[in-house]
Amino acid sequence: MTWCIVATWPFSLAGLEQAARGLQAGSSALEAAIAVARQVESDPEVDSVGLGGIPNLDGIVELDAAVMDGRDLSIGAVAALQHCLSPVLVADRVRTATAHQMLVGAGAEKLAAAMGLQRASLLTDKSLKAWQDRKAALEARQSVPVGHDTVGIAALDLDGNLAAATSTSGIAMKLAGRVGDSPLAGSGFYADNDIGAAAATGLGEDIMKGCLCYEAVALMRSGLDPQSAAEQAIRQLHRRLARTRDHVGDMALVCADRQGRIGAAANHASFQYAAAGPGQAPAVRPAPQVG
Ligand code: GLY
DSSP states (O other), X not given: OOOEEEEESGGGHHHHHHHHHHHHTTOOHHHHHHHHHHHHHTOTTOTTSSTTOOOOTTSOOOEEEEEEETTTTEEEEEEEEOSOSOHHHHHHHHHHHSSOSEEEHHHHHHHHHHXXXXXXXXXXXXXXXXXXXXXXXXXXXXXXXXXOOOEEXXXXXXXXXXXXXXXXOOSTXXXXXXXXXXXXXXXXXXXXXTTEEEXXXXXXXXXXXXXXXXXXXXXXXXXXXXXXXXXXXXXXXXXXXXXXXXXXXXXXXXEEETTSOEEEEESSTTOEEEEEETTEEEEEEEOOBOO
């Protein structure tokens, strides 16, 4: 048996290093994926996830997160969750302790409170200033950066179990209540022990149109290795969208299969990811651009 872990963006490296040590020592894929998401959520310097995340148009940080266990395909997700430092933990509680798969807004906040999680302000001086600048730019009819760098993780443990997790504050200046791809099974994440796991980052409104992560896992099921599956899933969605419009949003994904192989691809040049496995020290790498 082998293990591996892959996660979006360089900001996942610190959490991934710790999770890789855990996987080597026998931690579950689920524990590893959640640990990486939690580490990024708690880092105020990451301006697109958790504490210090990008506020919505009203200046309020609303978070989306999800967890999927490849053993039984169980899913937990939260969307538009406010005042919570660890949305991925609430997502996992939805999975384990309710009869549902997703809770949104006030319902998700109620579950967080029942878990004993302290209500917290997610705004930092930096994120407040960024929101004020974006608001001024919008009022001056200038364009503002969208900013949607989700942490997404796919992991395989020594028992052959796969898991995926995601966490994000979504796109900048979104309308209150907007939900992206990250808490949506098949779009922002997917995991099936029989095949593999995947997690996405990028413009949710476009990622959803192709159920990107389910597609990557389906391509692995059809026989593609994770790298080929990642490239094919991104390429086919990008090309399909480009047929009917001039601009396609940024999209990227990471994936892993039950053999411990990993893959990553993006439709833009700036995507980097962190990965580790046996004989492969945790490191950040650029993903190939396809489209
Ligand atoms: N991928 C994150 C979002 O669009 O919300």
